[in-house]
Amino acid sequence: MNPPDRYAVVGHPVAHSRSPWIHARFAQLTGEPIVYEAVLAPLDGFAQTLTQLRAQGLRGCNVTVPFKHEAAALAHERSPAVALAGAANTLSFDGERIVADNTDGAGLVADLTRNAGETLAGRDLLLIGAGGAAAGVLGPLLRERPRRLVVANRTVGRAQELVDRHAALAAAGGTELLACATDAARLASGFDLVINATSSSLAGATSPVDATVLRPEALVLDMMYGPAARAFLAWAERHGARTRDGLGMLVEQAAEAFARWRGVRPPTASVLAELRARLDEEARAARTPD
Numbered sequence: 001m002n003p004p005d006r007y008a009v010v011g012h013p014v015a016h017s018r019s020p021w022i023h024a025r026f027a028q029l030t031g032e033p034i035v036y037e038a039v040l041a042p043l044d045g046f047a048q049t050l051t052q053l054r055a056q057g058l059r060g061c062n063v064t065v066p067f068k069h070e071a072a073a074l075a076h077e078r079s080p081a082v083a084l085a086g087a088a089n090t091l092s093f094d095g096e097r098i099v100a101d102n103t104d105g106a107g108l109v110a111d112l113t114r115n116a117g118e119t120l121a122g123r124d125l126l127l128i129g130a131g132g133a134a135a136g137v138l139g140p141l142l143r144e145r146p147r148r149l150v151v152a153n154r155t156v157g158r159a160q161e162l163v164d165r166h167a168a169l170a171a172a173g174g175t176e177l178l179a180c181a182t183d184a185a186r187l188a189s190g191f192d193l194v195i196n197a198t199s200s201s202l203a204g205a206t207s208p209v210d211a212t213v214l215r216p217e218a219l220v221l222d223m224m225y226g227p228a229a230r231a232f233l234a235w236a237e238r239h240g241a242r243t244r245d246g247l248g249m250l251v252e253q254a255a256e257a258f259a260r261w262r263g264v265r266p267p268t269a270s271v272l273a274e275l276r277a278r279l280d281e282e283a284r285a286a287r288t289p290d
Contacts, residue, residue, distance in 0.1 A: 004033040011064035014038045019062055022254045026266035046070050060092040060261050068132030075100030084139045087132035090257040101260055105140030107253025115248045120144035126213055127151050129197035130158040133223055142169050148176040156181040182208045190215040196222045196232050207232055211239040222246055226279055248272055
């Protein structure tokens with residue numbers, strides 16, 4: 001019997017990642033013979049880590065913070081999504097070649113439209129952040145044809161660079177695409193959907209923007225999940241917003257990567273429900289004294 005194919009998620013930090021559990025569950029449900037692990041890469045050693053993984057026979061890997069831009073730069077072949085975003089979260093190893101793709105945006109849109117039942121066409125969207133996470137989702141969000149999409153970042157120049165790369169796509173879909181600082185006055189007009197693509201949640205920060213960005217019944221999504229998303233989502237709930245964490249996006253983008261690697265699309269609804277229940281149980285156990 002041939003050994004299973006090996007894959008991994010690479011990041012710093014990475015011990016918290018739920019990707020190994022998700023892909024193990026996908027493998028069980030589809031019968032695909034794979035194993036999947038978490039690999040911690042030194043902040044200055046991502047390229048060396050990829051070389052080691054390829055030498056060990058891995059077929060591919062997912063990439064998480066802070067290496068998504070570097071992953072795109074190291075690839076020999078880039079999908080259109082990577083070329084537009086300048087960031088990659090899914091790598092396939094084809095002999096000596098590294099092939100890069102980005103499934104973050106497809107995962108986010110799938111979670112919003114299929115799992116949460118949201119319509120993005122004709123709506124006003126605020127994307128907070130201009131790093132690798134934001135870059136990976138902007139294109140797919142624009143393809144949903146929102147009325148207006150604002151990219152807000154602490155450093156407005158970085159947001160403007162991201163907007164400039166996506167200007168033609170926005171124009172083709174009739175979307176007004178803008179860049180601004182997170183404290184800019186134009187944010188006061190309010191949005192139907194606010195997406196936090198920054199790492200501010202990891203530091204326990206509540207929100208990098210003012211509550212005036214929220215329209216009544218706005219949906220607020222943090223790409224983080226579990227305890228990391230709690231502060232931002234609690235802030236949104238205090239101001240009357242509906243909230244969603246990034247767990248659904250995590251499962252959906254993982255399914256996109258799995259399908260690219262294996263040619264088989266795994267089920268996601270049952271895996272998301274199982275993972276949500278698993279996290280809830282862990283949270284209850286953490287609150288229960290010994």
